[in-house]
Amino acid sequence: MNIELIIKDQVALAISTLYGQTIEAEQVQVQLTRSEFEGDQTVMVFPFLKMSRKSPEATGAEIGDFLVTNLKEVSAYNVVKGFLNLVIDNNYWIDRLNEAIADEKYGFVPVSDEAELVMIEYSSPNTNKPLHLGHIRNNLLGFSLAEVMKANGNKVVKTNIVNDRGVHICKSMVAWQKFGNGETPETNGKKGDHLVGEYYVRFDQQYKSEIAELVAQGRSEDQAKEEAPSILETREMLLKWEANDPEVRNLWRTMNGWVYTGFDETYKTLGVNFDKIYYESDTYTIGRDEVLRGVREGIFQQESDTSVWANLEKEGLDKKILLRSDGTSVYITQDIGTAQLRYRDYPIDHMIYVVGNEQIYHFQVLSLLLDKLGYKWGKDLFHFPYGMVELPNGRMKSREGTVVDADDLVAGMIDVARAVSMELGKLEGYSESEKEQIYHIVALGALKYFILKVDPKKTMTFNPEESIDFNGNTGPFIQYTYARIQSILRKAKETGIAIPGKVDTAILNDKERSLLKIISLFPEVIKEAGMAHSPAVVANYVYDLVKEFNSFYHDHSILNEPDLSIRDFRLTVAQTAGKIIKNGFSLLGIQVPERM
RNA sequence: GGCCCGGUAGCUCAAUGGAUAGAGCAACAGCCUUCUAAGCUGUAGGUUCUUGGUUCGAUCCCAAGCCGGGUCACCA
Structure with missing residues (x-):
């Protein structure tokens, strides 16, 4: 069980035992202890002062004593002002590590037969021009969101409506x-x-x-x-x-x-793909028929010039055209048809549209129209409105030729990856095609991470110069850490060292402790990313993990550690960290190289 | 103009209502005879747009204002 929940339950019990008051475990505020204080988990004691009628320090001490006595996971505590800092026993972290070791897909919820079906629409290009940078954000978010939803135990159908x-x-x-x-x-x-x-x-x-x-x-x-x-x-x-x-x-x-x-x-x-592709040319007639049905049933109005409108003024919106006076269909007409067809084709529990935030109004309208047409799922449509991508000097404008073409961008990234890699010269022994494969992995890792690490809701700036920097908080930096781990694991294998599948060491240095703590967070991160529909949550977590690992790697030798049980323990930790980097990146649709 | 979204270090971004607001880049100073230096460590950098309010406590919640963006098509 998650340490936070254990603490919340026990604090609630402490409050009722010590002060005779009943509170919900959910009301207890617990957070990670800031690094400048001693401890792992911190309980806010301020909210309990009214119940204890004592000072923050005294209240914290009473609760702290209670927890140390009753929870084997809590080995010590200290109180600073109104903050009760709890030291979690090493055995707890070791237990979590063992779970992570044992499970190839640690943190992923398996998809069951009863799982809910989530359909995710993304990409949805117009067939009149090539994809550009804006589409890239859409495609990366859509693909990643699908992986995140799968990891949360949902059945996922990725779909594309081609306009x-x-x-x-x-x-x-x-x-x-x-x-x-x-x-x-x-x-x-x-x-x-x-x-x-x-x-x-x-x-x-x-x-x-x-x-x-x-x-x-x-x-x-x-x-x-x-x-x-x-x-x-x-x-x-x-x-x-x-x-x-x-x-x-x-x-x-x-x-x-x-x-x-x-x-x-x-x-x-x-590296994106779809399970089912719909074409507007197939769905617009269904939409048109639905609109005409709406006219017959008095839901929509036909004007004297034969154009058809929906009046949404009662709902606080405007009038919306559904069919032109010459009888041809507009954009929203096909969306009505597409939605209907999809619900006919799949038992959809959640429909997610990955479409830019400039279309928020459009989806409000669509939802209302489907509702008016009698579809009870109309109101359940979820529009995932991601922000636009801008360049350092503002929005992309096709008229000014500042649109960044998707193919050009990727090709350019690969060129940079190749140049950097050749300069560093760490790929001896690889064939040309193997090298090219790595350049591709690194280039796309850089691009994808650069875009996905930003909160999807926010407008982001794409700075071409920064995007080709492979140092710091970047995809290649994380891939590099993974490659270093694999290098160690290869050497261990070559020298015949078996990596244990379970550990029982209870002596941990600071860096090891920090690393185990962050590893144990992964399941919660996947859940959060799913609830927030945010790949950025995963990206930021993997970055934190990698920072922590590199610091550990720098300070402590793994293969050269003389104490063999510590050496084996560190190998296991490294292997597990590598696994989480790989699985975390897979949620972002980013591959990791064995060498780079 | 109506409605919606945003404003955090020079730049790009983090921060379930909690402690001295954190990273990366850029700048400066260090660390490769040692498991990959695409790395690590340190220094410097802040009126979290403004003004009020709620709260023991606000970058976060509420109100108003300022600034920026989006949208309100017989475009998609």
């Missing part, structure tokens, strides 16, 4: 028809998603120049935007697409095919 239709898709298609001259990824060697993205940009240029021309002819800005030939072509193409026009559909299939090939490559490089 493969709509005006924005037609824009690239129109531009390619107009300016493409039959260009394909095969004819020019470009990655498919990048190629299509170029035409999306090309469309915008064309559209802008048409607007400028019309304005010069005396139209208003708004009028020009409505009447520009290329936007009219785009609208017509969307109509044809929804009408299943063979030629349009064919072009659409072809260009989306290019994009998918490109995306697959990016996903593979990032």
Whole structure:
């Protein structure tokens, strides 16, 4: 049992025994003792002063005596002001270590048949341009969140809704028809998603120049935007697409095919994947039918121009369009269909949407619409609104060309990893492909850790210079620590030292104690990360563990320790720390190298 | 303008209502004959945006203000 809970229970008992008052164990405040004081766990005694009617020091001493007498885990105490610092017996930490040693997946809750099913939607790209830095945060968070939820004992289905239709898709298609001259990824060697993205940009240029021309002819800005030939072509193409026009559909299939090939490559490089992929082109009709049902049932209103609206003013929101006057679907229409289809496909207990916080309003609306349509799970949708990624000089702007492309970014990181690694020259004996594999692991470790260590809710700044620094609080620093541990374990194996599967040493130095304490925290960290939906909790924990291990490693020799029982004990601790680093990083989707 | 989110060291980030607010980077000073120096140790750096309130105790909770961002499309 967790030491904190043991203490809380016993303090509650102490209060009732000593002062005749009843309190809930949950009300007892316990925290880790700050390092400048002696002890491991600290109980706040302030809240009990009213009951004891004594000074903080006297109250703390009475409770302290009670705990030392009644708990074998508490070996001593001291009181500083209103803080009761408890020294936890070494045997307790050794017991926890033995649990960690025995369990390959220490801290992970096994997934049972009765486990709840969590569906996590993430990535959800538009098929009109390549992935950028913002998508990377989304993908990393989504993948990691899925691992965290699994580790908390949930069944998880990772899903991706591909936004493969709509005006924005037609824009690239129109531009390619107009300016493409039959260009394909095969004819020019470009990655498919990048190629299509170029035409999306090309469309915008064309559209802008048409607007400028019309304005010069005396139209208003708004009028020009409505009447520009290329936007009219785009609208017509969307109509044809929804009408299943063979030629349009064919072009659409072809260009989306290019994009998918490109995306697959990016996903593979990032190491993310999905259990089930939905396509908006399949789900928007379900959504449209649902909206039309809503109109029949009087839930939504159809205007005289045939556009369909939901009035959410009673709920404190605005009016929301659901179908355009030309009958085509908007973004939220497909979300209604997708949600319905998913609940038809899976017995979903919790639906999590990993989508940026700029869409908070959108998901409020979606939840209400589904509720109005009679789906009782509508209100249960959980939007996980992560913050935007900014550059040191502000937000990424495609117009100013400051968008950081995902593929370029990863390639650049790998180059840096290669350069650093070659300079340090620690990979002799590895083949070129083995080396490349390590560069890849380190580069992605740096990128992923850099992004995941930040509280997902917060806007974060991506500083390219800092992201390629592999020292300090970084992924490679943690990977490096893991590699050093493996190096020791290899040497132990070579010299024929067997690492014990259980330890009973009760003599611990300070660094060993600290290390065992932090190791014992891992299960609680996984739980916290799950409740807070925050990979950052795991990242920060692993960093703390690694800091502690390195300090221990620096001060105490492991293999050269003359006392063999201490040597074996330290080997076991090192091995366990390595295991937790590896498992913790796996929750972040980060691999660890055996050497680096 | 309405609603939502944020403001902590020069920079990037931590801190279940608790003790003297912590790390990394950058700066400065040390440590490789020793299990990988992508490491370790130390110094310096703070009006936790401001003003009130609640509390034994507030970076954290509440209110107002200031600053920054998001959103309120027949875009996604």
